Amino acid sequence: MTGRLIEVEVGAVAHGGHCVARHEGRVVFVRHALPGERVRVLITEDKGGSFCRGDAVEVLVASPDRVESPCPFAGPGRCGGCDWQHATPKAQRALKAAVVEEQLRRLAGLERHVVVEELPGGPADWRTRVRLAVGADGRPGFRAHRGHGVIPVDDCAIAAPGALDAVVDRAWPPGAELVVTRDADHAVHVTEIGPAKRVRGRPVPGPARRRSGSGTATEHAAGRTWHVRADGFWQVHPEAADTLAAVVAEWAAARPGETAWDLYGGVGLFAAVLADQVGASGSVAVVESAAGAVADGRRDLADLPQVEWHVGRTEAVLASPAFADRRPDVVVLDPPRKGAGREVVEAITRSGPDRVVYVACDPAALARDLAVFAANGYRTTQLRAFDAFPMTHHVECVALVEAVPPTGSLSTRSVDWPDDSDH
Template sequence: MKQRQPPVDPGDRITIDIDNQSHTGDGVGKVNGFTVFVPSALPGERVRVQVQKVKKTYAHARVEEWEETSPDRVDPFCPIFEQCGGCQLQHLAYPAQLRMKERQVADSFSRIAGMEGVKVLPVMGMEQPWHYRNKAQVPFSGRRGETVAGFYAAGTHEIVPYESCFIQQETNDQTIQAVIDIVRELDIPPYEERLHRGLLRHVMVRTGKRTKEVMVVLVTNGPRLPRKRELLTRLEKRVPGLASVVQNIHPRRSNTVLGKENRVLWGKGWIEDAIGPVRFRISPHSFFQVNPDQTVVLYEEVRRRAALTGGETVVDAYCGIGTIGLYLARDAGRVLGVESVEQAVEDARLNAELNGIIHASFEVGAAEEIMPRWADEGIRPDVIVVDPPRKGCAPELLEAAVRMEPERLIYVSCNPATLARDAAILADQGYVTNEVQPVDLFPHTHHVECVAAFTREEGSSIPDGS
């Protein structure tokens, strides 16, 4: 059967009605049933566009004129919103952002998992959805002999300079600007990605929301750092709350921000912060949620759905530096964590000690390898918590979790699509969920976090793993 030709070509100018929104925030319209993605357009709008790229089943277009606008459209606060790739939804009123994310989760369950009966609760948003991020990562580059720093333009590695970011804590912005000024004053050469030469690749700043401690991480293309003493003296004078300056050495051609080696240049090699009553030590490589206020909301949802009474055994898979497991430890009899990153496990053990928690232990290894071994050894937790990366849980982990026969499996997800996929796998093995609670950890972006509690369906049998 001959494939139908797309009804549009690159360069075409057409008028299109936007009737949906993609999971990345782009407007979605149809031309004779053919999908066209239109960045910055909103559902309910009619727009005049120029087609940019055409694929077999969809096209991308750019707005040239709005003929009708949505009542949910607002003026973005940020002057570089159109150029910067950090936020995608500042032009959409915040209540509408929350409704969009709720639809995104519901669509994932119906379209990917075929589970129409799962109730998606309204997204838990923020009263003040600005200046929430506790971590900033800013790349450096050279432009016509001048050092520039900022955020990458959407879909590129072109740097957009900035002075303040409306989703960053203000301390982060002030610290970043201080570093930029000092680097220029001391003439420290920026990294040139295309030529793989120069020195300063990124600066990362982490700020403790509760402690007000600040960490500055200078990512360099090799171990050399000229004028180090002057740089540290100026940072100490200009950055209130400075607790740590770390040089991260990253000599490889790579899109990752951090290399493997850290050298503490000033202060301690970490900062501390708290989630609810639990304190955490945070080092340069630590995974720590970037929105501390909403992290408490998220973890309280996990705690509520875990329904611990004080004597239960809890497994925390993909545990990172132990944040969820240690948050639940006050209500549990025993906590077992597993994480593949050795440094994170070391931090988790230190964090348990920091909080006087003696009934939590952590093991290094891939969760999909350790969990089957634990199941074979007869470990039978009452509650399993999984908080996987965006790709979701490995099938081996889900199979082992089911074999452990927990009363509840709490799934924390940063990707509704893989949550829905894994929910269908769990349902086939007898564990089902009736509702999902989305939490908005990342206002003005397309990302959404979710919590779902799975329990064993009555009458279902558990696979024996043979």
């Protein structure tokens, strides 16, 4: 029953920023707790069935990994943005590694030891892109966990320094949303999205967006300068773009004259890496559904004629005549949080690339897609994970997937197969 107070022993971490406990034969998903603790839990959501959700409101026996949350807006009933502020940074990475391992084991049948690697800069002051909601009182803040209420804030422990200064000290139209970006040159851009309207119960876009700042963010990554829409997609951690580009470069290992695909390519960060590898005699096809990102990419990569752009949903573009009978040597994909899905993965495997580099921000979606690759003759040979979202449950993974050579054939490339490669 919602509002009930119970006492539980906290078990293992689960995907989504909570831990698993059991009470009276039911599973309780507990936030603000750590494995091994004994806590009092306030039930916040109970729809019946086999599980309910709750917040640890009192710690009776604390984990040695527990620390005081650095943000006054974190904790039960408060901002839902950070999941692990009550854990040491080392413990946070261990929790994320455990989640990745469990998702790979359960959904993809892969037994793999995972280490979540720390990015430079520490656990605070890293988030360069922040989305806020505006409450009924005109004050900006963040949504409560699994709720629509707005928790007003005057600062954010994980936001890049200075990012929110121009936002939190003024009133905004109630119901609006704010997208705040601090770019690599420390310029701050604010995009105000008008309050959403509802038609037949569904939200529809409100008034036109209003912007302060130039609206174009300057970023530096992969040895290039990028000029991208401030409210468009770019990695939120200042070290993430370069880190991921370096891994993609290493694992893609495209040769001069080869063909590469960059799916869900955004403004072309990975396309730039691939273009340098294949050279003027090769080709890189970028597929991206956001026309604005493609426009930015065309401009920023105008010096790379081997890069061609395709605007549309990835599954539709791959099924189009433009991609019929095309065989890439390597495919890079960086899908949204829901993953690529069976249709896209099977289209990739039918095209027959030697290697696929999969960049993922959700371990469950990654594991589901890796299982589809495995069912279609591909094998996961490498995986790295990065703490690109400290204090939250999110983790960035990169997997290398390679075609399994036919029995009795010799691969043209040397592959160091890991011990668990047959799972």
